[in-house]
Amino acid sequence: MILASAHATVYTDVLVADHAHQVVLLSMAGPRTAVKAIYAALRSNHHPWLKLYGEGSVDPAAVVRGADRYRVRATPLPSVRGVQMVLVAHDERAPAGTLYALPGEPAGQALVQALDGDPRLVVPVLSEWGDYLLREAEETPATFPDDCPGAPARLAEPLQVHGELLAEAYVYARDNDGWLALVDRGLESGEITLESALDVSKEVAPGLPERGDD
16 A cells, blocks of 8 residues: 655554544654655644555555654664554543454454553453443443544444554444443443353362361
8 A cells, every 4th residue: 555645655554543534553664764754644634635555456445644643663674774663642641542353253252352451441341341341332322522523433443444464443432331331231240240150260269168167
């Protein structure tokens, strides 16, 4: 794939954009000046539009622009006097996070890992709840105030994925009340259970004496 601005063109093997067409993940490579030009366009306060083209296509597969904050990693390619750069949108203060699923990896499992590892969330989750949580989250409104900028409308929303390195990507709400309510609803309906957690606790501490035993 080719990503082009008004002044530069680079190659890209993966691009993920949100519902506002902002780039949240990009891996690109090309001449150093071209890569720097694309990066500058993505970071510009004017947010110019960039066009993504598939191989041999004259019509853009996507039209995107930059986000506010990125983590960046650049690696020189000395033999071709170029550079490979990976950008990931990152803002710990944002009301939403992003998760990515590799080919062959269930997106529900990626969601469980994201919820479990997000320091702003205190949601108890088990790995086997992934399919339920993702399915219901796509239909469940988030509980953010109406004036919360950047907040997703639902607990989980799919993102645009271009390239074959990723199978799926989602934005998820950092909404403790919403996720806890979703877990409670699943437990009450029986769609998810705590059985595996109880089984693990028995395996970790087998043969513990009952209260009152010597």
